Amino acid sequence: MEYQNVKGTHDIILKEARYYQAIESLFISLAEIYGYNEFRTPIIEPTELFSRSKNDSSDMVRKQMYTFKDLADRSITLRPEGTASVARAIVNNKLHAEQDFPIKAYYLGPVFRYERPKAGTYRQFLQFGIENIGVDSEYADVETIILSYRALKMLGFQKLKLKINTLGDSESRENYKKALVKYFTPLIDKMCPDCQERLKLNPLRILDCKVPEDHELTKKAPRIKDYLTLSAAERFKKTTELLDEVGIPYEVDDTIVRGLDYYSHIVYEYEYISQSGLNVGALGGGGHYDNLVSEVGGPKLAGVGFAFGIERIYSLLKEEKLLPNLHAGFDFYVMPVGEACIKRAYIVADYLRMLGYKADAIIEKKSFKAMFRKAEKHEARFSVIIGENELKNNEVIIKNMDTQEQKTVKNTELKDYCDSLFNDHECHCHDEDCECHHKK
Ligand code: HAM
Numbered sequence: 174m175e176y177q178n179v180k181g182t183h184d185i186i187l188k189e190a191r192y193y194q195a196i197e198s199l200f201i202s203l204a205e206i207y208g209y210n211e212f213r214t215p216i217i218e219p220t221e222l223f224s225r226s227k228n229d230s231s232d233m234v235r236k237q238m239y240t241f242k243d244l245a246d247r248s249i250t251l252r253p254e255g256t257a258s259v260a261r262a263i264v265n266n267k268l269h270a271e272q273d274f275p276i277k278a279y280y281l282g283p284v285f286r287y288e289r290p291k292a293g294t295y296r297q298f299l300q301f302g303i304e305n306i307g308v309d310s311e312y313a314d315v316e317t318i319i320l321s322y323r324a325l326k327m328l329g330f331q332k333l334k335l336k337i338n339t340l341g342d343s344e345s346r347e348n349y350k351k352a353l354v355k356y357f358t359p360l361i362d363k364m365c366p367d368c369q370e371r372l373k374l375n376p377l378r379i380l381d382c383k384v385p386e387d388h389e390l391t392k393k394a395p396r397i398k399d400y401l402t403l404s405a406a407e408r409f410k411k412t413t414e415l416l417d418e419v420g421i422p423y424e425v426d427d428t429i430v431r432g433l434d435y436y437s438h439i440v441y442e443y444e445y446i447s448q449s450g451l452n453v454g455a456l457g458g459g460g461h462y463d464n465l466v467s468e469v470g471g472p473k474l475a476g477v478g479f480a481f482g483i484e485r486i487y488s489l490l491k492e493e494k495l496l497p498n499l500h501a502g503f504d505f506y507v508m509p510v511g512e513a514c515i516k517r518a519y520i521v522a523d524y525l526r527m528l529g530y531k532a533d534a535i536i537e538k539k540s541f542k543a544m545f546r547k548a549e550k551h552e553a554r555f556s557v558i559i560g561e562n563e564l565k566n567n568e569v570i571i572k573n574m575d576t577q578e579q580k581t582v583k584n585t586e587l588k589d590y591c592d593s594l595f596n597d598h599e600c601h602c603h604d605e606d607c608e609c610h611h612k613k
Contacts, residue, residue, distance in 0.1 A: 181288070181296025189487070191501035193299070196328065196486055197281055199499075200301040203324050204279040207316065209303050212278040214258040216285075220248040222257050225468050230375035231433050237286040239296075251285035254433070256462075256478055257469065259304045264471035274307030274474075281483075293453025293485045302459075302480030306466060309475035311412040314439045314461050315419065321457060321479050322421050325443060328486065329495035330456075334444040335422065338429040339412075340377070340436050341397060341405035343463075349400035350376050356394050364390065377430045396427045405438065412439050435462040441479070447492040456489065457481030502552020504595070505571075507534035508544040510560035518559050521569060521587075525557075528588055530595075532557075548574060555594065 178184065185193050201211075224234050239251040252258055259278045263269055268276050281301045288294050303320065305313045318335070325333055340346055353376035357364070361372050364379070364387045371378040380391050401409070416423055423441075431440045440460035446452045459479025466474040490496050505525050509518035515536055522534035533551070535544055548556045558570040558579075569587065571594075572579035582590045 179296070181290040181294075183295060183484075188501055192487060192490070192496055192499055193483060195499035195501060196483055196490070197299075197301060199327055200324055200481070201279065201281065203320060203327070204303055207277070207303075207320050209277040209279040209305075212259050212262055212280050213282070214252075214255070214262050214280065216252055216283065217249050218252050218258055218261070220250040222261055222469065223250055223253060225257075226434070228374055229434055230371060230378050233286060233432055234434075237288055239285045239287060253284055253286050255280045255282070255284065255300055255302045255480060256304060256433075256435070256476075257465065259478075260306070260466045260469045260471065260476070263306060264466065264469050269307065269466070269471055269474060275313060276306045277303070278306070279303045292451065293482070293488055295484055299483035300480045301483060302478055304476055304478035306476035307474045309463075311408055311415055311439075313475075314412055314477045315415045317459060317477050317479050318416065318421060318423075318441060319419055321443065321459070321481070324481075325445075325456065325486075328490060329493070329498045330445055330489070332445070334424060335441060336426040336429050336444060337413075337416075337423045337439060337441040338425060338427050339397065339401065339405065339409040339438055340430065340440055340460075341401045341409075342437055345397070345401045345405045346377070346437070349395065349397050352395040352400060353377065353379065357390075360390050375434065380428050380430050381432065391428070398427060408438055431458060431460055435465045435468075436460040437463045439477070443481075445489055447489055449492060451489065451492045453485045453488055455482075456485050500552070500554070502531075502554065503533055503548075504530040504553070505532040505555050505557050505591070506544075506548040506551060506553035507532060507557040507559065507569075508541075508548065509535060510541060510558060512538050513561060514559045514564050517564055518557075521557060521559065521584075524587070525591065528591060530591060 220238070220240050223238060229235065233253050238253050241249055243249050259280060263276055279302065282299065283297050284300045285297050287296055290296060303317060305317055322333070322335060341349070354372065357372055357376060357379060361369055365382065365384045368379045368382050368387055379387070380394065382388060382391065413425070429440055429442055431442070438461040442458035443456040445456050457479055459477070461475065461477040463475050464473070465476060466472065490499070505522070507518040507522040507525070509515045518534040519536055522532045525532035535547065545556070553574055556572045556574055558572060563569055567584045568581050569584065570579050570581050571590065
């Protein structure tokens with residue numbers, strides 16, 4: 174009997190898994206550089222952590238959660254996002270008691286949403302996210318944008334679209350919601366059943382409706398910018414000025430409301446449409462929140478963060494042929510020419526590994542042609558050829574698999590030569606303005 178994987182899930186294996194690892198480690202290393210610490214929280218959480226309010230209006234909480242009763246009749250939910258779990262972990266572990274703010278957390282792992290599977294949309298998918306909690310400032314807000322923007326650039330995305338909006342403070346939103354109710358009430362009978370419910374629960378959600386006829390009606394709806402309190406408007410102005418200052422291009426889009434209920438002030442999303450027109454939905458998104466930590470039992474602490482869907486990033490990098498930048502193959506592939514050279518090849522490969530290079534050696538007798546085919550298949554950057562001459566003279570031939578250039582190198586000079594090959598490597602951002610000085 175052959176079993177199929179559950180609808181909306183997928184296997185990430187072999188080369189694909191290597192690319193996922195490369196994407197994930199780029200996010201992780203950048204988060205570490207910015208001072209974030211890993212939070213590994215459970216995949217199962219009490220349902221109430223996510224459905225904190227009876228009036229939650231997000232599709233994620235209302236329609237998409239994998240919720241079940243465990244054997245002790247507790248309601249358990251497979252986490253549909255990481256932010257609430259990080260807030261809970263901070264409160265449960267009393268991290269706030271140390272008063273050492275901001276608390277900077279990053280996380281990576283599977284999340285679950287019962288959505289209709291389509292390109293870039295899964296029921297189990299991977300999120301990488303960060304949360305910066307405890308300092309209520311546009312500097313913290315913008316730091317999360319800088320980090321996410323730089324990560325996407327380093328991955329190779331060029332024509333990124335960063336859309337930002339403000340949802341203001343609670344007073345701004347209350348006034349805005351009243352204006353939306355006034356605007357939509359005479360139109361609501363023509364709108365989809367979801368919007369009819371949204372009008373009662375949270376009229377902001379109507380702006381997110383994907384039904385084309387409803388979308389038309391939202392175009393003339395009131396805009397949040399006309400309902401911001403003075404201080405909320407001032408904060409948004411400071412936020413955009415800071416983005417200008419650090420040189421991050423953005424577009425203010427006042428239809429961005431985000432799919433979750435906890436946001437206030439800045440919200441943002443990254444869009445990327447491939448040259449062939451592939452649009453997998455937002456690559457990532459985030460924003461500021463004021464009440465989440467107190468809603469899960471902690472003190473009133475503001476936070477800000479984002480999450481990216483790793484599948485979406487992978488599929489767009491693949492579509493744009495940017496994956497080779499995340500080299501998943503061998504640095505060196507060592508080839509013994511003739512049986513007598515196998516032992517030396519084996520030892521040289523191990524030496525290269527000790528130097529930190531990804532290397533392998535062929536350890537069975539093979540023709541030259543077969544060895545090169547293998548090196549190409551495994552995407553080796555350099556082949557290291559050891560024939561009887563090299564064995565006798567204590568040297569190896571190193572061949573660049575791209576340019577076919579080759580050089581004979583003494584065993585005693587192998588380390589310096591390899592290091593010189595890799596230090597010369599160009600930055601893998603492929604971005605003319607890149608200042609990351611990333612070296613492979
Ligand atoms: P979100 O916008 O719901 O935000 O999800 C973040 C990202 O997860 C999306 O931009 C998308 O890349 C990916 N994603 C969402 N649903 C799916 C799906 N069904 N299949 C594949 N990828 C998906 C959050 O989750 C917030 N917790 C982000 C945040 C952190 N806000 C503040 N801090």
